[in-house]
Amino acid sequence: MALHTLDPDWRIRAAAFQAVERMVARHGPTLRWEDIAKGFELDGQGLHLASKAVGIFRPKEMVGAALSIRTSMPRGNRQARYQDEPLKDGAFAYKLQDNAADNHHNRLLRQAREMSAPLIYFFAVEPAVYQPIWPIFIRDIDSERMECMLSVDDSVLAMQERGVPMVADSKAIEIRRQYVTAQAKRRLHQARFRLEVLRAYEEQCAVCLLPRPELLEAAHIIPDREESGEAVVPNGLSLCRLHHGVFDTDLMGIRPDGVIELSRKLLDTQDGPTLEHAIKPFQGQQLHLPKRREDQPGRKFLEERYERFRSFLKVG
């Protein structure tokens, strides 16, 4: 059973996924509504990816299941959205539309579930800023609680599951889906962290002041795989991709007073214009820090990381 025999819209769906992939490659992990609203093209025709009016969306060119869903932003303070934690039992929970589980839009989700059609989930991380998550599948629809459970998948697995249904081991798929969904949740936290850190640094690299957000990343001072590596702004630095790499590999250290220190090994190397012009000149310079005190790097994070940089120097 091939994909297109199940989903009459498979060409549009595949084109939409590709379009989102290109947008993420171009703009970074989070997309502004104005970019999503531009939609995508297929056979010279413009199609929409999502709708501003409704959360559950199917473009008029499609006949089957929904193409995308979108969260609306909870009103109120920023804290509210952290309490609105979308993940439970290894899945995202998504509220159905209005009060009727069987209304037109909710039926588009039911259809997606019956056909195992993959959707795009535009998850709001801030007003008018979304992280797209795809492909995402409707796992369950709970009409009583008016919500559905979504799990993320990777496309290869999704194709396998639909292409060879008898061979697929459903338990293995479930475990895999839980893992991929947890990874998606992690990326969601990263996306929020990145937005907050970049904003604190006015969308510039703390080392070189490069002002291109698409080339900026939020570095963790203490890596997030470690217990003290929290995803909070004082544990973050806005760095361009180059300086993030130099920092992460401990070729560059930051003293607790914010002065940049390059490893001796690096300073002694003579190797082309990048090193000479984009790395070495920052030796002994002061890091550019956020104006707001509460956004500045935490002393304990800097001390712990600098300690590591020093011990790395001794070994390296």
Ligand SMILES: [Zn+2]
């Ligand atoms: Zn930089």
